Amino acid sequence: MVQKRIRIMGRAFTILGTLSAIALAQAPQSQPFVTHQLKPNIFWIEGGGGNSTVIVGTNGVIVVDAKTTTAGGQELLDCIAKITAKPVTTVILTHSDGDHVNGLAAFPAGIKIIAQENNKKEQEAALAAGGRGAPPADHQPTQVITKEKETLTIEGEKLELFHWAPAHTSGDLIVYLPDQKIVATGDIIATSNPYPRIHDEKNGSTEGWIKTAKEMVALNADTFIPGHGNIQTRADIQKRIADAEARRAQIKELVAQGKSLDEVKAAVGDSDKLNYKSWTQICYEEMTRKTS
Numbered sequence: 001m002v003q004k005r006i007r008i009m010g011r012a013f014t015i016l017g018t019l020s021a022i023a024l025a026q027a028p029q030s031q032p033f034v035t036h037q038l039k040p041n042i043f044w045i046e047g048g049g050g051n052s053t054v055i056v057g058t059n060g061v062i063v064v065d066a067k068t069t070t071a072g073g074q075e076l077l078d079c080i081a082k083i084t085a086k087p088v089t090t091v092i093l094t095h096s097d098g099d100h101v102n103g104l105a106a107f108p109a110g111i112k113i114i115a116q117e118n119n120k121k122e123q124e125a126a127l128a129a130g131g132r133g134a135p136p137a138d139h140q141p142t143q144v145i146t147k148e149k150e151t152l153t154i155e156g157e158k159l160e161l162f163h164w165a166p167a168h169t170s171g172d173l174i175v176y177l178p179d180q181k182i183v184a185t186g187d188i189i190a191t192s193n194p195y196p197r198i199h200d201e202k203n204g205s206t207e208g209w210i211k212t213a214k215e216m217v218a219l220n221a222d223t224f225i226p227g228h229g230n231i232q233t234r235a236d237i238q239k240r241i242a243d244a245e246a247r248r249a250q251i252k253e254l255v256a257q258g259k260s261l262d263e264v265k266a267a268v269g270d271s272d273k274l275n276y277k278s279w280t281q282i283c284y285e286e287m288t289r290k291t292s
C-alpha cells in the first residue's frame, strides 16, 4: 500500500514535470510530441500535425499517418525508436491531407504505404499542381484499397480497413484493430470543432460523413483515436453524429424554405470562425447545388 502511494506520487511529479516541459516547449508553430500508450503494443502520438497511431508487430512497426513536415516525420520516428527497436515497415494513410501525409518524406525508402485509391489520386493531383504542401513524390502509396472492407494481417497484427463513402475527403480510410477494439478515425473525427470538417475540394460529402461515422461507431470498439484531439469514447462519437445529423436536418428544412446561406447560418447559430467552410456551409452548398 505504502509502495503504491509512493508510485502514485511519483507519477504526479512526472506529470507536473511534463506539463512544465510542455509549457516551455510550446513554440508558436507546433504542439509538442507526446506518446500515449493504449495497449502493450499500441500507442498514439500527438503533436506535429494529425495524430499518429503506432502498432508494434512481430518484426516491424505499422504507423497510421505521418505528420506534416519532414522534421515532424523524423520526430515521429524518434518517438517510435524510444518505444521499440523494430523498424517501421508499413504506413497506412487515413486521407491525403498534408498534416497526415507529408512527414513521410522522413521515412525510410521502400516501406509499404497503404491508402485508399482516391487518396492516391488526390496526392497525384497535388503533385501535378506542385507548390508548397505537395506530398513527397518518393513516398507515394504502394498499395491501394479499392474495396469497402479489406482485412489484412501485417507484422502479425490483424487490421480491418474500411471506406464506406466519400466523407472528410473522397479517399478516407478507417483503421480498425478488432482484437484491440481500437479505431483510428482519421479526420472523420477531429475534436477542434464540434462539427465535422468536409473538404468539398476533395469531393468530401456530408451524407457520406454521416454514413461513415455511423458505420464506424457500430464497430466493436471502445477506443477511438481521432485525427486531432484526445481519445474519444463511443458515446463521444455518437454525440457528434447526433449533433451533425440534427444540424443537417435543420438546414434541409431552411433550404426548403428558400433561406440564404447567411440566414441559415444565423438560424442554426453557426458562428464558427473557421478558415475553412463550416459543416453548415457545406450542407447548404450541397443542398442548393444545381445539377446540370
Ligand SMILES: [Zn+2]
Residues within 6 Å of the ligand: 095, 097, 168, 187, 227
Ligand atoms: Zn484532414
